[in-house]
Amino acid sequence: MALVSYVLNGKEKESRVGQEIAGKIKQIASELGYQPNHLAKSLRSGKTHTIGLIIADISNPFFANIARVVEDEAKRHGYTVIIGSSDENAEKSRDLLNVLINRQVDGFIIVSAEDSQEQVQYLKDKKIPFVLLDRYFPAIQTDFVSTNHYKAAYNAGVHLVKNGYKRIGMIAYDSQLFHMQERIRGYVEALTDNHIPFQEHWLKRVRISAIEQGVKAAIDEMMASEQPVDALIFATYSLAINGLKYINELRLNVPGDLAIVSFGQAEAFDLYYCPITYLKQPIGLLGQTAVELLVKKLKEPQAEPSQILMEAELIIRASSKTKSLVNN
């Protein structure tokens, strides 16, 4: 049947199959409203030069900025980026993957949502090229580039201990995602490694679907105890923004009443009355590397997965000032 295929793709002299038969096949195909399957075609020709980028939440400036970097880098490589936002929702993530697979993207860069592990396994099984960005599943061998979330949280905890804080809390998401587990693990180990016995009520887990109320309740509980926390690590940008607004409402002084370190980064941290110490993830390098890994994957689908962890940098500012200096 290869000969017939040639006819419709116009790659062979029609004489090889006979003009009459060729004409008939073309007529049938045309009358059926059929045209070459672009997916099959692009699999043969190599590329549609389009990348699908699935991010977890477009309204989070960390992901919005990552998207901007991915686009710039993809353009340098000759790719156009189509973006979908899963809003941290596995069902929406599945819809988007389906839509973009049907739209014949060459491959994906994905910031995975909660409970989307099966989708990643599916892509892997179907040999659809992808790179995970920022979040990955240790149980699945995939290409990924991510911040070392454990180390980042560990450094934040050690920094607060060294600056004299003794009751250090963390507000995190109630999530099974590995990066969140790693942030929690890093925080807990920073305390125990530095002779501060971790106390369960210092760690609050907030549901992602009810951040505002969750953060308020968490701070209320932490501050109401006889020995309120004197420092707080926010495990994400959204937790921090909600937390800082509530801390202002409560008229708590930062860092006098409560020192702050946060994940995420945003103009809001710079413009706060007491600039916020934060873990600066290498957004530019993360985005660039994700594109490079995907481009490499598209060229060499059989290559071993590349798995890259990058370090976050702790940007130390007034919100976590040495405790003895604050009280002066």
Add this chain to the structure above:
Amino acid sequence: MALVSYVLNGKEKESRVGQEIAGKIKQIASELGYQPNHLAKSLRSGKTHTIGLIIADISNPFFANIARVVEDEAKRHGYTVIIGSSDENAEKSRDLLNVLINRQVDGFIIVSAEDSQEQVQYLKDKKIPFVLLDRYFPAIQTDFVSTNHYKAAYNAGVHLVKNGYKRIGMIAYDSQLFHMQERIRGYVEALTDNHIPFQEHWLKRVRISAIEQGVKAAIDEMMASEQPVDALIFATYSLAINGLKYINELRLNVPGDLAIVSFGQAEAFDLYYCPITYLKQPIGLLGQTAVELLVKKLKEPQAEPSQILMEAELIIRASSKTKSLVNN
């Protein structure tokens, strides 16, 4: 040939054309690697149920939040949204439109980039359904939903005059886009209508490709004059963020040295030491209405364009406090 088409789409009993012929046609189609043309199919069935959203800059929280609303609203209507960011660049916008047209979206919601008027005209000529969001071209009859940018800027200017400010500046983009012209016009008319003769050096236009340096130079010039401005309107969020950082660097007090009103909205304005007065655009309503107009357009392609202007709300906070109170 309609009968044969039915066979492959599985909509007709095979007996009508004879099982043998039906089987043969299917076999040929399959061996050719052909599948139904989704575009042709969707043209007949109506929809692919996918919307392309082109935003001007994904890293601007105003657009990121609009994207989030459009997605939620589209999902309610049974549509999936694919996003592209033009980064305020007409060439990138054209690439994205092409990619998404080839990806067979049903229609577009577009926040237009500079110099993209021809693209809008092209979509209109080709009868590709679209709705313009936030920015529109008065010379082209299209569906659009936008803030009344003129009125918003006018209200900001009047508010500052009423609160006792006499030398009111504006930093805007050096852009031909209509919404920017309207913001400038509103600012100028607010002054002249209130007996403050507008002075050319109060209005600075910053190139979008060099915001940071442009804003610094603008503020330097405005403050260096013998009669420095005592209030400043930022015409966009990015201008404001860069401006506020520089105002902090210069250790200017807000509003004592300089009152501030800004377009755009973001957590940064809430968390600034002196909360920023801003023009709150109805993001939720803008996004919802854009989706509704597009859905309507898809159902009735021949209907007259809907053109909707919405009012921004001036959220008054400490950064534009009555001047006599500031000096006490």
